[in-house]
Amino acid sequence: MAWINENFLKLSAGYLFPEIARRVKVFCDANPELALKVIRCGIGDVTEPLPEVAVTALREGVDDLAIRERFQGYGPSAGHDFVRGAIAQSMFRDCGVDIADDEIFLSDGSKPDASHFLELFGSGNVIGVPDPVYPVYVDTNVMAGNTGVMKDGRYQGLVYMEATPENGFVPEPPSQPVDVAYLCSPNNPTGSAMNRAALTRWVNWALSNDTLILFDAAYEAYIRDNDIPRSIFEIPGAKKCAVEFRSFSKNGGFTGLRCGFTVVPKELTGRTRDGKRIPFHGLWSRWWSTCSNGVSWPVQKAVAALCTPQGQKQMKALCDFYLANAAILRKAIAAQGLQVWGGENAPYVWLKCPAGLTSWDAFDVLLREAQLVTTPGAGFGNCGEGFLRVSAFNSRANVEEAGRRLALLSAAPSKR
Ligand code: PLP
Numbered sequence: 001m002a003w004i005n006e007n008f009l010k011l012s013a014g015y016l017f018p019e020i021a022r023r024v025k026v027f028c029d030a031n032p033e034l035a036l037k038v039i040r041c042g043i044g045d046v047t048e049p050l051p052e053v054a055v056t057a058l059r060e061g062v063d064d065l066a067i068r069e070r071f072q073g074y075g076p077s078a079g080h081d082f083v084r085g086a087i088a089q090s091m092f093r094d095c096g097v098d099i100a101d102d103e104i105f106l107s108d109g110s111k112p113d114a115s116h117f118l119e120l121f122g123s124g125n126v127i128g129v130p131d132p133v134y135p136v137y138v139d140t141n142v143m144a145g146n147t148g149v150m151k152d153g154r155y156q157g158l159v160y161m162e163a164t165p166e167n168g169f170v171p172e173p174p175s176q177p178v179d180v181a182y183l184c185s186p187n188n189p190t191g192s193a194m195n196r197a198a199l200t201r202w203v204n205w206a207l208s209n210d211t212l213i214l215f216d217a218a219y220e221a222y223i224r225d226n227d228i229p230r231s232i233f234e235i236p237g238a239k240k241c242a243v244e245f246r247s248f249s250k251n252g253g254f255t256g257l258r259c260g261f262t263v264v265p266k267e268l269t270g271r272t273r274d275g276k277r278i279p280f281h282g283l284w285s286r287w288w289s290t291c292s293n294g295v296s297w298p299v300q301k302a303v304a305a306l307c308t309p310q311g312q313k314q315m316k317a318l319c320d321f322y323l324a325n326a327a328i329l330r331k332a333i334a335a336q337g338l339q340v341w342g343g344e345n346a347p348y349v350w351l352k353c354p355a356g357l358t359s360w361d362a363f364d365v366l367l368r369e370a371q372l373v374t375t376p377g378a379g380f381g382n383c384g385e386g387f388l389r390v391s392a393f394n395s396r397a398n399v400e401e402a403g404r405r406l407a408l409l410s411a412a413p414s415k416r
Contacts, residue, residue, distance in 0.1 A: 007145045010155070016135055016379035017043055020363075027367050034371050039398045039405070041329075041391045042373040044188060044348065046253045048321060048395075050302075051314035054252060057305035061298025072297040077288040079106030079261070083300045086307035087261060091246070097233045103263055105284060106295050106303070110218050110245040110260040115140040116291070117214065117243065117262065120270070120283045121180065128178035130171050131160040132189055132380030132387075134216065137182045153382045162383050163190060169341060169350070170198050173205035180212045185228070186219040189380045189389040190350045191326075191342015193228045199235050206241040212270065212280075213242040218260070221251035221319045223345045231263075239265035243280065250347065250393075251315045252306045259299050322347045325399040326392035332403030333390070336410035347392040350377070354410055362388050362409060370405035 020042050028035035050058075064070040078084070084104040092099035107113045118140055127146050129137050131154075138155065141147055148156030159178050161171035169192035173181075183202060185194040194202070206213050215232040223230050232238045247260035264284045269277040288294070295303075305311050326343035333340040333351045343349040353362040359376030366372040366388075375391070377384030390406075392399065 005143065005145075007143050007147075010142050010147065010149050011139060012150050015139070016375070019379070020373065020375065023364070023367065024373055037371040038367075038373060039371065039394070039402050040373045041394055041399075041402050042375045044250075044391045044393055045255050046250060046322075046393050048253060048318060050253050050257070051306065051311060051318060053305040053308065053311040053314055054254075054257075054302040057301040058257075058298045061296075061301040064301075065297060074293050075297065075300070077292050077294045078102075078285065079104065079294060080300055083304050083307075086304045090307040090312060092231065092233070092263075095230065095234075097231050099233060099263055100266070103265055103281065105262045105264060105288060106300065107260050107262065107292075108258040108295055109249060110216065110247040110262070111136055113245050113260055113262045114214065114216065116287065117284070118144045118146070119287060120280060121146075122273070125179040126157070126159060126177070128159040128161050128174055128181035128211075130182060130184065130187075131162050131382060132377060132384035133182070134184055134188045135380065137184075137214075137216075138381075160381070160383075163187070163192070164383060165339070165341075165352075168192060170194050173202055173209075177209045178211055180214060181206065182214045182216065183232075184216040184218075186222055186346035187342075187348075188219065188346075189348055189375065189377065189384065190387075191344075191346035191348040191389075192350075193223060193225070193345040195225075195227045196229055196235070199229055199232060203232065203235045203238045203241060207237050210271075211241065212268075213238075215242050215244045217244050218247040219250055219346050220246065221315060222323060222347055224323070225345050228345055233263065233265070239267050241268070243268065248303060248306065251319060252302075252311075253318060254299075254302075257299055257302065259295055259303050319347075321396075322392045325394060325396065328399050328403050329390050329392060329406070332406050336407055338410060343392060349390045349392060351388050351390065353386050353388055357386075359385055359388060366405070366409055370408040372402055372405045 085101040087104050088099050088101045127141050147158050159174050163169040163171045169190040220230040232242045244263040248254040264281045266281045268280050329349045330340050330343045339352040341350045359378035363376040375389040377387030
């Protein structure tokens with residue numbers, strides 16, 4: 001008899017993206033003549049080819065595996081030293097942030113990292129999550145048994161940190177203490193980003209409450225405003241209270257290739273029940289050597305190539321392309337007289353639905369009337385109700401067409 005992890009049974013039935021896929025399929029099956037017109041600005045997946053430096057390095061990596069003298073087998077679990085060093089130098093030390101090579105742990109992406117990191121925690125931690133939230137933070141905590149059941153759209157036991165138009169979609173530290181708090185900046189789904197003052201308030205609060213911040217910086221490459229930190233470690237004291245998740249998915253287009261990393265400072269500690277402080281660095285090293293054999297050789301070579309000056313230039317060009325898409329979407333939405341946020345330091349645009357429409361109403365209107373797929377804000381949490389996320393990850397032609405079709409949303413209430 002294999003007993004199951006019954007926490008899985010607490011998960012709310014329709015994960016957001018399968019539900020979107022289901023509605024799109026129902027629409028396309030019922031309207032085959034319109035199926036080809038569908039433009040997908042829903043899921044946040046990149047559309048453009050990989051930077052040239054990465055392609056060249058991948059080819060070289062495959063050649064290495066084909067030649068006996070250059071063959072590579074298992075590497076160190078947390079990544080080859082030259083790759084960890086290239087990341088620490090180009091993405092941190094060159095930006096004035098003192099991170100050591102061995103504080104970088106290479107992985108197959110920041111979604112798996114955010115999930116696996118929970119294995120380092122004991123039971124009974126109080127977890128704080130933003131609302132709206134990247135659903136992975138919530139569901140992985142449900143699976144890990146860190147929550148009760150869902151009631152009125154929220155899991156009992158979690159502390160929801162509300163992001164609203166009033167706080168610019170940047171939650172303040174909660175009034176009650178939490179043991180672990182997730183922050184995501186630039187934010188998925190709202191496209192907001194935390195400025196230096198806001199992030200400093202969070203770090204100081206975490207230090208005085210002995211809270212661990214799990215800082216998701218998967219979209220840092222989209223930051224263009226100098227007052228927005230690219231890393232939480234730009235804030236004094238953060239190495240004592242935070243880990244940072246990074247990804248090559250959205251800066252290097254690696255969503256299909258898979259690579260990310262987590263920064264775990266050596267001075268970061270957690271508590272045992274009998275009051276000892278234990279560094280997370282050692283625990284995470286142990287997790288990697290026990291549970292993984294790391295990232296493939298060609299992918300690691302591609303990551304090292306992205307860290308070169310030429311690679312960084314190509315990544316910036318890729319992000320600039322998606323940011324220009326976001327600007328087109330913002331302009332089109334504002335032209336409809338709708339309120340719009342995000343899209344300036346993030347590849348997501350967040351809009352307020354016309355009065356009288358819920359998120360799913362607005363989603364259905366755009367699918368039905370405009371064959372445009374967006375993401376309903378309500379799928380990211382109660383505070384997302386009444387908002388829609390539009391992803392800027394698409395071709396220029398599709399984004400320009402999506403901008404035109406968005407006009408059908410402001411016309412929607414009179415059509416219903
Ligand atoms: N973190 C956030 C906030 C995301 O939006 C995403 C992907 O959409 C990820 C992490 C996942 O990144 P990866 O592809 O590296 O697993």
